[in-house]
Amino acid sequence: MTFRKLKKIERPTPADIDIAQSVAPLPIDEVAAAAGIASSELELYGPHKAKVRLQLLERLADAPDGHLVVVTGITPTRFGEGKSTTTVGLSQALGAHAGQRVFTCVRQPSQGPTFGIKGGAAGGGYAQVIPMEEFNLHLTGDLHAITAANNLLAAALDARMFHEATQSDEALYRRLTEKPFSLVMRRRLAKLGIDKTEAVALSPEERRRFARLDIDPDTIAVRRVLDVNDRFLRGIRVGMAETERGHQRDTGFDITVASEIMAILALTTSLSDMRERLGRIVVAAQRGTGEPITADDLGVSGALTVLMRDAIMPNLMQTLEGTPVFVHAGPFANIAHGNSSVLADRMALKLVGGDGYVLTEAGFGADIGFEKFVHIKCRASGCRPAAAVLVVTLRALEMHGGPEGGVRAGAESNMARHIENVRKFGVPCIVALNRFRDDTDEALQTVCAVARAHGAYDAVVAAHFGEGGAGAVALAEAVMRACNEPHPPAFRMLYPLAMNLRDKVQVIAREIYRAKEVTFAPEAERKLEWYESRGYGRLPICVAKTQYSFSHDPARFGAPTDFVLPIRDVRLSAGAEFVYPLVGSIQTIPGLPTRPAFYDIDLDPMSGRIVGMS
Amino acid sequence: MTFRKLKKIERPTPADIDIAQSVAPLPIDEVAAAAGIASSELELYGPHKAKVRLQLLERLADAPDGHLVVVTGITPTRFGEGKSTTTVGLSQALGAHAGQRVFTCVRQPSQGPTFGIKGGAAGGGYAQVIPMEEFNLHLTGDLHAITAANNLLAAALDARMFHEATQSDEALYRRLTEKPFSLVMRRRLAKLGIDKTEAVALSPEERRRFARLDIDPDTIAVRRVLDVNDRFLRGIRVGMAETERGHQRDTGFDITVASEIMAILALTTSLSDMRERLGRIVVAAQRGTGEPITADDLGVSGALTVLMRDAIMPNLMQTLEGTPVFVHAGPFANIAHGNSSVLADRMALKLVGGDGYVLTEAGFGADIGFEKFVHIKCRASGCRPAAAVLVVTLRALEMHGGPEGGVRAGAESNMARHIENVRKFGVPCIVALNRFRDDTDEALQTVCAVARAHGAYDAVVAAHFGEGGAGAVALAEAVMRACNEPHPPAFRMLYPLAMNLRDKVQVIAREIYRAKEVTFAPEAERKLEWYESRGYGRLPICVAKTQYSFSHDPARFGAPTDFVLPIRDVRLSAGAEFVYPLVGSIQTIPGLPTRPAFYDIDLDPMSGRIVGMS
Known part of the structure; x- marks a missing residue:
């Protein structure tokens, strides 16, 4: 593949949009060709985006699959801990620095919030998908x-x-x-x-x-x-x-x-x-x-x-260092499974071939995104993750450890439990400690040691935000080692589909969230019965729960155990094929704050350049 | 330009989608190159659609404009009289048969009605824009x-x-x-x-x-x-x-x-x-x-x-005979001006150059679409039509003539008044009589004679629906003659912008609709005063009126004169720059019938081919 390392790194790290606009994207047909996509399989959407036809899967039906690596995280703060950034940065490291065949599969972000509170979702700093404006706006219309x-x-x-x-x-x-x-x-x-x-x-x-x-x-x-x-x-x-x-x-x-x-x-x-x-x-x-x-x-x-005929084709874009990215599907992690598309993963696995790597991101913390990645997405795709990257920040660990316990307590509670959870599925867990400017080496090394002590395959500090792929080379090496272990652990699901819906919810609540008990409201009981009686009992479960705690209470940090998980209601996605219990109330359409992001977003009418997007 | 005549014509004329799918579209970059669009000005959206960058207008700033021909119609029946079909068929005739440089500019249809009652709007029969599915569905997302x-x-x-x-x-x-x-x-x-x-x-x-x-x-x-x-x-x-x-x-x-x-x-x-x-x-x-x-x-x-940054670029497609088409903007003719974009017209006029032809369609009958084309669109664009094509059918004339008068009476009333109206603007009016299978030559010739007697520049029978461009060669020749007259009439507007809003409404009602009087409801009066006082008095007028009669009453056919036009309310489009009086109530979102078109629309999952779209 024809990647290119970043030429110039500035400090302090400039605004995302300034970095994104400072790099001229490669023509997307070049990115496609380097990734092994035939021109007859490509539908260009302007010079920097393309859709890839599903016929590629037929052409490569007999090709070996690459290593599938899922990027997940500990229980996050309100700011997010950088899963997307790590997914992109690791891709840049594997491709442009370690010389590996690599593909990154990420979710398409919702366009609405770009104009509200949240910034874009194309990664950040020197680890971004570009052009970031197109990534965050219409993309190809899916x-x-x-x-x-x-x-x-x-x-x-x-x-x-x-x-x-x-x-x-x-x-x-x-x-x-x-x-x-x-x-x-x-x-x-x-x-x-x-x-x-x-x-x-x-x-x-x-x-x-x-x-x-x-x-x-x-x-x-x-x-x-x-x-x-x-x-x-x-x-x-x-x-x-x-x-x-x-x-x-x-x-x-x-x-x-x-x-x-x-x-x-x-x-x-x-x-x-x-x-x-x-x-x-x-x-x-x-x-x-x-x-x-x-x-x-x-x-x-x-x-x-x-x-939906065109939307089914994955969208090809690129990272700042020219590695190929599929941007495809972005189901709401609050009420759906929060993972990018099965088709993008499958195509990418064929394209990188037996020695290559496909990075895919699972939304929210590992208690939600990774669990659903395995139980819902892997069931649908038939793909198996070779390794999981658990994204960690000192900021989040501090929150989990609280004012007394601090970073170490946060690591020993929240991070340790996520590592343990990932390993329950037979997947090696590599901790990626996302470095922030004011982090001390001592604190970072402490966390790495705690991670290894609690069963992480490895734990490394990553600095892709400020350095691009060069900052994630150690992480890339750890991932490569994990994927090439001669005796990998056996991958497994925590529940079989044949189990009834109620019991499946219990398994997730006990094994992953560590609730001591689960209660079902009468409405939920009634619906579960109806689903079972109408033949929907064999679907997997997709719990709609806060991402800010293992429990249903977003204020409970660390690794709570003594809680009763209340299932208020359940819903059915018979087409998507899952049943989703609702824990607490879920907001399904955001609002605009008093000063929404749109106040700062404008267009330079002369250059046509977008300003003020973050 | 590299056009290609249709190879095979079947009778009776097959379904639109079958004809559309029977012709393999040219790669759109070839269509673009033949039309003189530089590859750096093109943004592909799949193999058969592209957006054209506005920088083309800078490159061709000094090129001469081609002849602008506007396609309009008499007061239509509920089935429509084939304005889009004529616009496309005439383009095929001028390009693939008469060897002229030609560009067609049409509106993008609304997607919603495709699944309701109305069929697509890509023309019909052997005069269509292809691929018709893409034309009627997402297009490029505008x-x-x-x-x-x-x-x-x-x-x-x-x-x-x-x-x-x-x-x-x-x-x-x-x-x-x-x-x-x-x-x-x-x-x-x-x-x-x-x-x-x-x-x-x-x-x-x-x-x-x-x-x-x-x-x-x-x-x-x-x-x-x-x-x-x-x-x-x-x-x-x-x-x-x-x-x-x-x-x-x-x-x-x-x-x-x-x-x-x-x-x-x-x-x-x-x-x-x-x-x-x-x-x-x-x-x-x-x-x-x-x-x-x-x-x-x-x-x-x-x-x-x-x-809206990408939407501003016109969309390039092609006709069945490979002539280039801009599909851009489709303002609701019920409450807006119902004309395709100024930018598409301007780009097309430069691309065809001094000897070429640009066909553009104006929605509804000439009392609405053509009047707004001149007073609103030409004001905004600065372009001048060299000729107007008035689309006529025997079916509509029969309706206008009524059971006693028949086709001749319809021609002498409704058609004659539309011809007269078009000529008021100093624009030569060519009648295109859209031939249907059961039409007799005698009736068709009668109408042509009436048209000429009432001041039409020429009147010709057109059969592009069943024959493609070959069926509209006589029409193409008439258009070419009109555009190349050594002493063309002087183009003029019927009202100056400096006139107050009330008087402008009066001019349109009296000169075009031939109302004997106009009344304004108190709400309308109040708003007009407010607009005048806030500096909106210099905007042009865009009357929201039924398309089925010169009057406000859709049941009054022919050429009514003795009516009072009631202005119920007025609204302001300060960004689009017009004031729109409402005559009667206007439905601004359609519903679905008991058996909507969506029942028949499906996808062949194996070939990915769309079936059942009309």
Whole structure:
């Protein structure tokens, strides 16, 4: 591959956007060619972004997979501990400095928060994905496709309820069958056990069953989405215009990345698999029968697939040192699994080949992101991590250790437990201690020693933020050693899918969070039973829990043990294929502060250069 | 240019999507090179779409402009009379058959209706823009960018009102000035006449004036938008979640193309012009003072520009016969001017050069689309049409003539008046009679004769739908003759901008619609006065009126004269730069029928081919 080391490093480290704009990106077709992507597999989106066609997987079907390395972290502070930065910096070290074949797979960030509080998510300092403006904004439109698809599904649901409420069985059936049964209608006929192909052949009872979804409004599971920090859309009442004749309903918007369609994009393995998953999305239950009503039943799943046809292709970008990056899918870590796409990982593993490395990031701390990476993503992808990198900062350890215990206590509690958790899965855990300017060598070495004492494969200080790939060479070497161990530990899941949903939640709560007990609210109990009875009992679990503590209480640092984990509610992502219990309340669309980031974001009209983005 | 005639024509004409998928598109970089676009000016979006950089206008600043030909139509039926088809077919005729340099500029269609009732808008039959799926779906994301920008503006407005309602002057000012005054804040300071650069320097009174926009909720002019046919969003109540503490408000969504930002995209002439226009959008009036509150005042206009940075570049596609097409901007003809972008026209005129032709389509009938093309778009662009093509069908003339008068009466009333109207502007009018399968030669020739008798420059039968460019060669020849007349008529506007708003409305109503009188509702009167008093009196007028009649009553066919045009309300697009009177009620977001088009749209998962789109 044709990487290039950074030419010039400034101190103190300049602003992210200034560093990002100071390096001219390589033409993306050159990055692609160096990574082994054929030009017929590439769809350019401007000079610095491209989509890669899935046919690459067919061409490389027999190629050996590279080593998959997952980057995770300890329980973070509100500032984040630099997982993305480490993922990118390690990639630069492996590629541009250690001469290895390497690919980095990261999540696409939500666009809305760029204009609110949070800065971008392209890494930081001298470890970034570039161009960072394009990374943080539209990219190639995947988030927009999800918004369009999700909202078509929601519109189809409300329109269908309206038409059912205002038309007789006969009129409804007549209008639905104005044209011959379409592909998706035949799916509904099959589900109903009606083996007829002509609309006229159905009996009145069959017509009624076909045409009346009879959706129970209290069970509706679909909300609309927008990729905007719009707090006033959290709770809304729709249908208030006269044309809707009083058919009002209370609902709300989530941020786009919280859409189930995003989780589907992240977990799907092919176009036909995506088609099936989209069709299986459960939008509500039928009144009386409790039968799940799906996107297939609404007749909209083919159209959703068409809207998502391009989004399924991973997006190719590059790091500051020219190593290739797939940016693909960014499911909301609060209510979904928070991992980038299965397809990007699979393609990258083939592209780097048997000796190469693929780095992929798992959102939040290892109690959430890494656990879901294994139990949900690895199950969907069939891939196995060769090693995990646990990102640690002194700042976070200090918080966990508290005013009395300090860094050492934080390391011995929070970090040690994350190391232990990772090792439960049979995955070697390498601690990457992200160096900050004021960190002392002594404190850093103490933490490394604690990490090794608690079972870390190795622990190294990394300085990629201020130095680029050169600052993460020691980390790269540790990763390479771990991946090439002659006798690696045996990888394992902590629960089998055959276990019932309740027990699976218990396993995660006890083994990973270390709760002494789990309680289920009556609503949660009821839904779990319903899921089991409708055939969703074999899905994995995706707990929606705060990232700021092993427990459900964000104020409990360190390694709490004496808590009871309360499951307030559970939800189903039948298309993405997981059940997600809610622990506490989860905000699914952020708001704007009094001075949002947008005040500082502007465009130099002469150069077209974006200013003020961070 | 390297065009290629269609190889095979089938009869009867196959479905649009089958024709579209039967022709392999040329690589878009070849189309670009043939059209004279430098590779450094091209940003590919996959193999068949590209954006063209505005720097092309600098390179070709001194090149002569080609002939600008605007395609318009008579008052249409509900099926449409084929303006897009004619625009595309004429392009194929001029380029692939008559050997001329030609460029076609069309609007980007709304994505939402593709899944509702309406079919695509890429032309039809053997006169289409391809790939038609990409034309009708995401294209290069311009509509998505508008959705994002419009909704960021709306979120900023509601969030600001919330923060003002829940914070003291002091707290508000302190939070707003946590960071130094940004570029956009300095605009507000300048507007308020405060000549200070440090936050601490402002007096308490100046701080209050700076921080309190004090928006009058009854005057809010911004609605949210989505590109989805979602009738339940027409009227909504926002702010119903507990976190918004009871600050509820009734509002609604429009379809994305109805956003003022779309109209701005269509009328802007450069990146810096777009920045200024976005900043000038009036979102509401201040309580008490009635001062217009703008996107600049909200501090969000720089961010809006950043979101629209790529959307400003026209999108290059091709016709079935390989002639180049710009697809750029599609302002909702119901409430905006319904014309494609000024930038696409300007670039195309330079690219074809002095002897070439640029075809551009104006939405709706000539009473609306052509009038706005001249008074709004030509004012913004500075371009002048050399000729207008008036699209006519026997079907529409029959409707206008009624059961007794028939086609001839329809031609002598509706068509004749449109010809007369076009000629009022000093533009030669060529009638293109769109041939349908069952049309008789006799009827067609009758209409041609009537057209010539009523002042048409020429009238020809066109059969591009069934024959491609070969079917529109006679039309192409008529257009070429008209554009090369040695003594062309003098182009003129029907009203000067200096005229007051009321009088401008009167001119359009009397000269174009032929109303005998215009009435203004009190609300309309009040607003017109407010606009005049705030400096918006010099804007052009964009009447929002039904397209199905010269009058405001869609049931009045032919050429009515004895009607009073009632102006119910008026609105302001200060960024797009027009005032739009509302005649009757305008639906700004469509709904889904009982069997929407999405039932038939699906994806062949094996080939990835889209099926069922029309």
